[in-house]
Amino acid sequence: MTKKQDAIYAAPLNEIIDFQFDERVAAVFPDMIQRSVPGYGMMISTIGILAGRYAQADSRCYDLGCSLGAVSLAMRQRISQPGCEIIAIDNSAAMIERGRDLLARDTTSTIPVTMVCADLQEISIENASVVVLNFTLQFIPLTERLTLIKRIYRGLKPGGILILSEKIAFEKQARQQFHVELHHDFKRANGYSDLEVSQKRTALEKVLIPETLDCHQQRLQAAGFVFTDIWFQCFNFVSLVAIK
Template identity: 55%
Template sequence: MTKKDSIFAEPLPQVSDFVFDQTVVEVFPDMINRSVPGYQSILQGIGQLTKRFAQANSNLYDLGCSLGAATLAMRQNVAGLNDVQVFGIDNSPAMVERCQLHLSGYRSDVPVTVRCEDIQQSELANASVVVMNFTLQFVPPEQRQALLQKIYDSLKPGGVLLLSEKFRSADDAMNDLLVDIHHEFKRANGYSELEIAQKRAAIENVMRIDTLDTHHQRLRDIGFSHTQVWFQCYNFAAMLAVKDNS
């Protein structure tokens, strides 16, 4: 049974930077569903898009796989495709251990390997689908383009990058509105003002978000000619970027 997220429910003498440790692992499903609007719809879309873009004789990657929800969505949608392998990669030992346990509970003929690695150091090759589901926002901004370039270079022609991110609006008034609506969403899901404030303080130094224009421009700069937002709810969006067949 999923434990309720109460990490920030009591006043903390000092709010430390957010880390994906064992405490977070225990409550992560509850945390992300109560914090990220449309999360389940994004997972369903990842499965649907994986089914469309996955190629036989290729690798599929879930970078920053956490507990493996997107990894599982990918694997469930490539059954019957010849010689496909799925790789989940995360740098949190606690997340990787729980992810392996989670995936072992579902039978499938599609092989899945979960690796505890820094995605910036991981070897990527022969990919037809790469997923980064709320992962890039935790990579230092100055290192994002190089990581995305590595992903692009690993993709086969016709391959796709599925990128989900929290974003900020370039319009300050609209950004304030989106942030406020998101906080209303969290309140409606049972988070207190204290929890919202302490979580925001914990995450502000480790999650630095971009505008959608920045995302699109960076993807174009590294070689993607086709990019599109396919899902948005408040200040959360899921994008796809397709590599040309040429």
């Protein structure tokens, strides 16, 4: 299946509205995410490897904020424990509809995947051995993030893992500028114009609220996780594991 190229911000816009995961974004999302997030493909495949190691028999694996289900498919291809099921949640009907179409084409595994259009903050996390928040927490209001992480912790089985990928901020301005500029260079190298970079940044600034790595680690510890570590970082994008 040929990826449709992202040109949402290619022309000057009279008004830049807040970014949302609507049908326009869903239609170009594979291209958008690959050209915008450094190391995205490697992250997806490695999340599958992590799920394969930590998934427990007769348990649930959650993909929260699943978009088109790339994480769910990666987990499905690596999980071998019997009785596992994958629950994929997203509040975008356009993402879920397209994700179900992509899932239907996958015949590599018999692990059941259920894609649900719902608010992940209203979904019960139960009997979980793997939970993934892949660039999802950053779209949750700041005051509600700890509540979500605590709920995930309670729903995890002992030895269960949370995989948390986020765009992060840095306390020191020089360090923040260094990583932001390198990220923008990465996007330009992938064919985005200065106009596209600028307009998308404006669209995201009130929607995607990044935090420092220290904030994330302190929140994970406050929720009860005793082991946390970074397994990936490129510029201002990181992915952490937290084990119960």
